[in-house]
Structure formats: structure tokens, C-alpha cells
Amino acid sequence: MPYVIGVSGYKNSGKTGLCADLARILTRDGLTVGYLKHTHETVLPGGKNDTNTLTEVVTDTVLWGSDGFAGFHPGENLDLDDILPSAFPGRDIVIVEGGKHLSMPKVWSGELEAEDEIPGVIARFNPPGPLEEVPCFFPGEEEDLGEFVKDLWRKAERGPVELYAGNRNIPVKAFVGEFIAGGIRGMLSALKKPPAGEDLLRVYLKPEEKTHGS
Numbered sequence: 001m002p003y004v005i006g007v008s009g010y011k012n013s014g015k016t017g018l019c020a021d022l023a024r025i026l027t028r029d030g031l032t033v034g035y036l037k038h039t040h041e042t043v044l045p046g047g048k049n050d051t052n053t054l055t056e057v058v059t060d061t062v063l064w065g066s067d068g069f070a071g072f073h074p075g076e077n078l079d080l081d082d083i084l085p086s087a088f089p090g091r092d093i094v095i096v097e098g099g100k101h102l103s104m105p106k107v108w109s110g111e112l113e114a115e116d117e118i119p120g121v122i123a124r125f126n127p128p129g130p131l132e133e134v135p136c137f138f139p140g141e142e143e144d145l146g147e148f149v150k151d152l153w154r155k156a157e158r159g160p161v162e163l164y165a166g167n168r169n170i171p172v173k174a175f176v177g178e179f180i181a182g183g184i185r186g187m188l189s190a191l192k193k194p195p196a197g198e199d200l201l202r203v204y205l206k207p208e209e210k211t212h213g214s
Helices: 015-028 050-058 080-087 142-156 174-188
Strands: 003-008 033-037 061-065 068-072 093-097 106-109 121-125 163-165 168-170
Touching (some): 003 142, 015 142, 033 080
Parallel strands (some): 003 106
Antiparallel strands (some): 163 168
16 A cells, blocks of 8 residues: 555645645655545546446546546545555555545645644644644755655555455565565566566456355
């Protein structure tokens, strides 16, 4: 599961620019980064069209155009655990813009009204004045904030293997993950065209087929 860091704040507080700065810094330093923008508006195509017709049949659909591709996955009341495994497999960090009331560690950008109870604020960016309860960063200190986020990621890193049953993440201790990873890579080395050691591997196990009478 990637480490999730939120960037939250009120409207026009500079969230998107801060997300872009963090993404550039973290990517430059060798981390793989995903970006998710949380909004209360609908995002799937509306009306009766080819995309919606196919989505009703196969659920996951992708639009592929000359400028790239975009995926669609309909669902009500989704949470981060539903989205992260399929949308960001193998990423080190996912930056979530918005989602101020979601339960995740977050950097709050700009002013924060005292009466607002925002869970998970672990740092502030460009607050009106210096605050003592959490680390504060100001314009020009984006590199320092990037180091702060990288340090959080290092402390949360789990090892070389991520294990999922469907979309449910199953925690794997580092030494167990190293044992699994070593075994899989060892067996794959016997293939005619084995993957390179630095490749990210994805292994999908289908459910066991039950025989009649079992």
C-alpha cells in the first residue's frame, strides 16, 4: 500500500500548486508518486453514451485518445482502500488533494479556522503565523517539506512485497516479504526471458476452483 499524504485547505489556498511542487520534488528524488484529487462533484461521464453502456457491463472502463487515457470505475461510497490498489499499484506515495475530513495524515495549506476540527493535520504550509503544535513550512521551503514527507514515507515503508486479497491489503512483515520476493524472483530466473532485478513484478493468483463435492 502506498504511503498517503493529504494536501488540504480552503478554496484558493494553493493546494494544487503545493501538490505539484511536492510531486516534482519526490519524483526527482527517485520515488514513484500518484496524485488523487478528491471532489464532491460527479466525475464519471453522464447521460446515455458508449462509455456508460460498457461500464454497466464490465465496470472498469478506459477511454484511450490521442492525448492519453483515462479510467472510470463507478461505485458509491468508495474510500481510499477501494481506490489505491487498482489506481496506484506499486507507487511509493500518493498525494491526495482535498479530502480535509478524510482520515489520513495531511498538510494543511493556508489559514485554518479555529472552529474547524480537521483530523490528521501533521504539518502546516504558509499559515498566517508560526504555530508550535505542528511543523510549519512557508513559501520557499518546499524542499524542506518534501524532506519531511520523505521521512514519513521511510518510517512507514513495509518492505518489498504488498499482498492483497481483492482490494483488502494484508500486512506483510519485512522479513516475510523478503522471503516471498526472493522465492518468486528465484523461480522466475529460470524463464527464457527473466525479468530484470529492478523490475516491479505483479503476480495475480486466481481463486482456487472448488470441485463438486468439496
